[in-house]
Amino acid sequence: MITTEGSRNPSRRRLLERVVVGAGGLISALVAIPPLAMFLGPMFRRVPEPWRTVGRVNDFRIGETVQVTFENASPIPWSGQTGLTAAWLRRESEGRFIAFSVNCAHLGCPVRWEGRAQLFFCPCHGGTYYADGSVAAGPPPRGLSQYAVRVQGDQVQILASPLPL
Numbered sequence: 001m002i003t004t005e006g007s008r009n010p011s012r013r014r015l016l017e018r019v020v021v022g023a024g025g026l027i028s029a030l031v032a033i034p035p036l037a038m039f040l041g042p043m044f045r046r047v048p049e050p051w052r053t054v055g056r057v058n059d060f061r062i063g064e065t066v067q068v069t070f071e072n073a074s075p076i077p078w079s080g081q082t083g084l085t086a087a088w089l090r091r092e093s094e095g096r097f098i099a100f101s102v103n104c105a106h107l108g109c110p111v112r113w114e115g116r117a118q119l120f121f122c123p124c125h126g127g128t129y130y131a132d133g134s135v136a137a138g139p140p141p142r143g144l145s146q147y148a149v150r151v152q153g154d155q156v157q158i159l160a161s162p163l164p165l
């Protein structure tokens with residue numbers, strides 16, 4: 001009569017089967033977890049508030065345009081200074097602010113504000129904009145892009161969304 005190890009010791013065979021099934025399940029889980037985390041992670045990750053406080057209302061004078069910096073919409077922890085972006089903020093009246101992109105609507109060069117002339121100038125091709133961001137001269141096809149701005153209590157906030165160049 002021929003006997004095998006398993007038939008001689010059925011409990012040992014069952015134990016080996018369970019070890020093999022358990023190891024297979026563990027390996028499957030290790031393979032499946034990274035893709036699941038990638039797809040489901042954003043559902044559980046805290047989305048940063050895209051409104052950025054740039055100062056208190058009374059930090060800005062009516063009729064004045066100043067440059068403000070704020071954290072961009074999707075900073076990563078190690079981005080440091082590169083996670084910051086800027087806008088030209090103009091206080092129009094008691095409670096009304098306008099935030100302009102710092103990038104020219106022509107090819108994206110940074111524009112600078114000249115308070116005495118009340119104009120934005122682009123150094124690249126001579127684009128010029130009025131204080132309200134509309135085109136005064138040069139090649140820009142449209143006015144400066146604007147960020148949404150709101151006043152919350154005494155805080156001025158800019159919606160840090162990406163703008164078209």
Ligand code: FES
Nearest residue numbers: 104106107122127
């Ligand atoms: S990039 Fe500003 S005028 Fe060309």
